[in-house]
Amino acid sequence: MTSVPYGSAPYTTVQRQFKTRRRAAFAIPVLLLIYVSYLFVSFDIPGLAARARLDNAKILLTDFVAYKTHVTRDNRDNTLRVSIEGEAKSTFAPSQYPDWVKTSGDVTTIDLGKGNIVTYDAMGARYVVPGYGVIDIQPEDGKLKLTAPQPIPDWINVSDTRISVTTPQGRFAYSRSKVETFKYQAGWAQFFFTLDSPFYGKSYGQLTAMLTGPRIDPARSNLGYMVSEFWNNKQWHHGDVAWALFETVLMAFLGTMGAALIALPLAFLAASNFTALRSVRFAFRRLFDFVRGVDGLIWTIILSRAFGPGPMTGALAILLTDSGTFGKTFSEALENIDEKQVEGIRSTGAGPLQRARFGVLPQIAPILLSQVLYYLESNTRSATVIGAIVGGGIGLLLTQAIITQKDWEDVGYYMILIVLMVMAMDSFSGWLRRKLIGR
Numbered sequence: 337m338t339s340v341p342y343g344s345a346p347y348t349t350v351q352r353q354f355k356t357r358r359r360a361a362f363a364i365p366v367l368l369l370i371y372v373s374y375l376f377v378s379f380d381i382p383g384l385a386a387r388a389r390l391d392n393a394k395i396l397l398t399d400f401v402a403y404k405t406h407v408t409r410d411n412r413d414n415t416l417r418v419s420i421e422g423e424a425k426s427t428f429a430p431s432q433y434p435d436w437v438k439t440s441g442d443v444t445t446i447d448l449g450k451g452n453i454v455t456y457d458a459m460g461a462r463y464v465v466p467g468y469g470v471i472d473i474q475p476e477d478g479k480l481k482l483t484a485p486q487p488i489p490d491w492i493n494v495s496d497t498r499i500s501v502t503t504p505q506g507r508f509a510y511s512r513s514k515v516e517t518f519k520y521q522a523g524w525a526q527f528f529f530t531l532d533s534p535f536y537g538k539s540y541g542q543l544t545a546m547l548t549g550p551r552i553d554p555a556r557s558n559l560g561y562m563v564s565e566f567w568n569n570k571q572w573h574h575g576d577v578a579w580a581l582f583e584t585v586l587m588a589f590l591g592t593m594g595a596a597l598i599a600l601p602l603a604f605l606a607a608s609n610f611t612a613l614r615s616v617r618f619a620f621r622r623l624f625d626f627v628r629g630v631d632g633l634i635w636t637i638i639l640s641r642a643f644g645p646g647p648m649t650g651a652l653a654i655l656l657t658d659s660g661t662f663g664k665t666f667s668e669a670l671e672n673i674d675e676k677q678v679e680g681i682r683s684t685g686a687g688p689l690q691r692a693r694f695g696v697l698p699q700i701a702p703i704l705l706s707q708v709l710y711y712l713e714s715n716t717r718s719a720t721v722i723g724a725i726v727g728g729g730i731g732l733l734l735t736q737a738i739i740t741q742k743d744w745e746d747v748g749y750y751m752i753l754i755v756l757m758v759m760a761m762d763s764f765s766g767w768l769r770r771k772l773i774g775r
Contacts, residue, residue, distance in 0.1 A: 396744060398520060399742075399744035399745060400744050400745060400747070400748040401522060401523075401745075401748065402520045402521060402522050402523065402745075403420060403421060403520070403521060403523065403524065403525040403745060404420075404421060404506075404518045404519060404520045404521070405418065405419070405420055405434065405518070405519050405521065405525075406418070406419050406420075406421070406422040406516055406517070406518055407437055407444070407446050407454075407516065407517045407518075407519070408422070408514055408515070408516045408517075409444065409456050409514060409515050409516075410513070410514050411475070411511075411512065411513055411514055411515060412513065414442060414458075416439065416444055416456075418433050418434070418437055420525045420526065420531075421525075421742070425570065425571075426525075426526065426530075426531060426571065427531070428531060429531075432531065432537075436448070436449075436519070442456075442457060442458050443455065443456065443457045444456040444457075446517050446519070448503075448505040448506040448517070448519055449505050450466065450505055451464070451466035452464065452465060452466065452503060452505040452506065454508055454517050456515055459474055460472070460473045460474035460475060460510070460515075461473050461508075461510055461515045463501055463508050465501075465503060468485060468489070469484065469485040470483075470484070471483075471484045471492065471501060472484065473499055473510045473515075475512065478512070479496045479497070480495075480496060480497065480498070480499055480510060480511075480512070482494055482499055491503065497511060497512055498510070498511045505519075506518050506519040506520060524572075524745050524749065525571075526569070526571045526572070527569075527571075527572055528566055528569070529565050529566065529569070530565075530569060530570050530571050533565045534552050534561075535561075535562055535565055543562070546558050546562075547559055547562075572746075572749070576733075577730070577733065577749075577750070577753065580723075580728075580729050580730040580732065580733050581729075581730050581753060581757055583647045583723070583728050583729040583730075584716065584719045584720060584723055584728075584729035584730045584731065584757070585716060585719075585757065585761070586647060586651070587647050587650040587651045587654065587715075587719040587722065587723065587728065587729060588651075588654065588712060588715035588716045588718070588719040588761075589712065590648075590651040590654075590655070591650070591651040591652070591653070591654025591655045591658060591715055591719075592654065592655075592658055592708060592711050592712045592715050593708070593712075594651070594655040595654065595655045595656075595657075595658035595659040595661075595662050595711075596658075596662055596704070596708045598655070598659050598662075599624075599658075599659050599660075599661075599662035599663040599666055600662075600666055600704070602620055602623075602624075602659075602663050603662070603663050603666035603667040603669075603670055604667075604670060604692070605617070605620045606620040606621050606624065606663060606664075606667040607667045607670035607671050608671055609670065609671055609673075609675070610670060620663070620667075621664075621667070623660070623663075624659075624660040624661075624663035624664045624667075625660065625664075626660065627656050627657065627659055627660035628657055628658075628659075628660025628661045628663075628664065629660070630656075630657070631657070632653050632654060632656075632657040632718060632722065633653075633721065633722070633725065635652075635653040635656045635657055636649070636650060636653040636722050636725045636726055637725060639652050639653050639656075639726075640725060640726050640727075645726045645727035645728070646726060646727065646728055647723070647726065647728035647729060649726045649728075650719060650722040650723055650725075650726040650728055650729070653722055653726075654715050654718065654719065654722065658711055658715070661711070662707065662708070662711075665703070665707055666700070666704060666707075669700040669703045669704070670696065670700060673696055673699045673700060674699060677695045677698075677699065678691055678695040678696060680695070681694050681695035682695075702773045705769065705772050705773055706769060706773060709765040709768060709769050710765070712761065712765055713758070713761045713762050713765045716757060716758055716761045717754075717758055719731070720734070720754055730750055730753065730754060730757075733746075733750055734747065734750045734751070734754070737750060
């Protein structure tokens with residue numbers, strides 16, 4: 337083995353290359369640090385952190401996985417209402433009141449747990465907070481009089497017309513028109529059955545026993561009644577949600593498969609080994625660049641203006657975008673086929689269609705199927721966002737729940753379903769890919 341002489345041209349070249357690489361090894365981290373510093377300043381990260389409301393974030397996260405029951409007394413007529421999330425259609429009948437709400441004449445006692453007791457009576461309301469004391473509120477001369485241990489902590493907000501108390505066990509608010517207590521509880525209320533259902537509040541053991549018990553509705557079995565009450569749940573609308581999921585998958589399927597069927601014949605016109613005219617190849621390649629260069633959301637907005645809202649509009653938007661992508665990838669696959677197989681088919685006297693069928697498609701089929709299945713899985717996610725714009729699918733329900741700013745448990749429900757739907761499509765496309773292409 338010969339060594340490179342010191343001072344020779346090869347030695348100088350090696351030294352120069354070594355110094356260049358060493359400088360690059362230091363320069364790249366420095367450039368990255370400068371870029372990150374620029375982002376830190378330009379996006380005002382310190383200001384963003386200062387403006388963050390972690391308490392609001394905590395309430396939002398709680399609303400995802402819990403619900404609150406409102407215990408409200410109208411101070412004008414002393415009527416009491418106990419409802420889930422304060423909704424009229426989710427109001428308990430007096431016989432259905434939770435066991436932590438007790439009534440006796442004009443006195444209502446609310447046990448929030450861990451010694452936190454709220455009492456409504458004719459004089460006003462009191463909140464017993466362990467470790468602090470009694471918060472007593474009484475109306476006086478059109479104002480609210482507060483009696484509580486001093487100094488007043490920051491979790492009690494006081495004004496002449498409203499007093500609110502926030503503790504880990506719940507919230508309490510007193511105004512001149514009403515007094516209201518909120519109790520948070522884990523879970524999704526009425527997810528299976530609504531308050532007006534004969535199956536509400538029953539344990540799994542009781543529900544199982546009811547399957548073989550006397551019929552509640554003579555026209556159908558108790559099992560059928562249970563399924564109907566769940567499927568037609570007026571709070572969670574499980575039937576509508578299932579149909580919305582189907583619409584989302586349908587948008588993705590129609591758009592992806594339609595794009596593949598359109599792009600495949602056009603790809604032959606864009607491939608150099610199948611189309612001799614350069615002007616034709618150039619035209620179709622630029623067409624593919626145009627339709628895939630415009631984002632799918634832009635096509636969605638344009639098509640919704642042209643054809644109106646609906647799942648079919650979303651499918652057309654996916655079809656347009658993916659036609660350009662498939663046209664490019666399919667044409668590149670066609671340009672890289674083994675011409676010897678095509679020549680072998682031609683030697684038998686086969687025509688152009690037969691050569692394409694038996695000499696070309698078997699070579700590119702694995703690539704085509706792999707691309708189509710991947711985009712089908714990806715478009716399932718995209719169809720959620722597109723559905724929010726065109727008014728279809730699970731995306732529309734998700735947007736409507738977010739707009740209300742209070743149905744965050746519905747948002748959590750839809751997000752879980754979307755993730756499960758994407759996981760199911762991923763598993764299905766993987767299984768189908770293995771069946772059609774192999775491992």
